[in-house]
Amino acid sequence: MLVATEATRTFTLKENGQDVVLTDPNPSFSPEAVLNFYANTYPALTTAKIQGPDWNNDKLEYKFTTTLGTKG
Numbered sequence: 388m389l390v391a392t393e394a395t396r397t398f399t400l401k402e403n404g405q406d407v408v409l410t411d412p413n414p415s416f417s418p419e420a421v422l423n424f425y426a427n428t429y430p431a432l433t434t435a436k437i438q439g440p441d442w443n444n445d446k447l448e449y450k451f452t453t454t455l456g457t458k459g
Contacts (some may be wrong), residue, residue, distance in 0.1 A: 393414065394446065394447045395441070395445070395446045395447070396405065396411045396414070396418075396421075396446065396447045396448075396449065397409075397410075397411070397446050397447070397449070398410075398411065398418075398421055398422075398425075398448075398449045398450075398451060399407070399448065399449070399450050399451070400425075400429060400431070400432065400435065400450070400451040400452075401452070402429065402431065406437050407429075409421070409425055410450070412424050412425075418430075418437050418439075418449050419437065420438075421449075422435060422437060422451060425451075430451070431453045432451055434453050434454070435451040435452060435453040436451070436452050436453070437449055437450070437451060438450040438451075438452055
């Protein structure tokens with residue numbers, strides 16, 4: 388028998404060289420809504436781009452990337 392389950396989503400961002408894993412605040416939120424949800428806590432997200440999703444270990448992984456503070 389085949390059972391369908393909803394995929395778990397994870398969101399990560401790099402802050403001070405460390406990967407920060409953010410929990411999914413609401414599975415019905417779009418990735419953009421999740422980005423906006425966390426932007427008050429992590430100001431760098433106001434200029435971030437969304438990469439993904441990538442499928443990894445039965446999870447959809449999204450990465451929030453920003454060039455804030457990057458020289459060059």
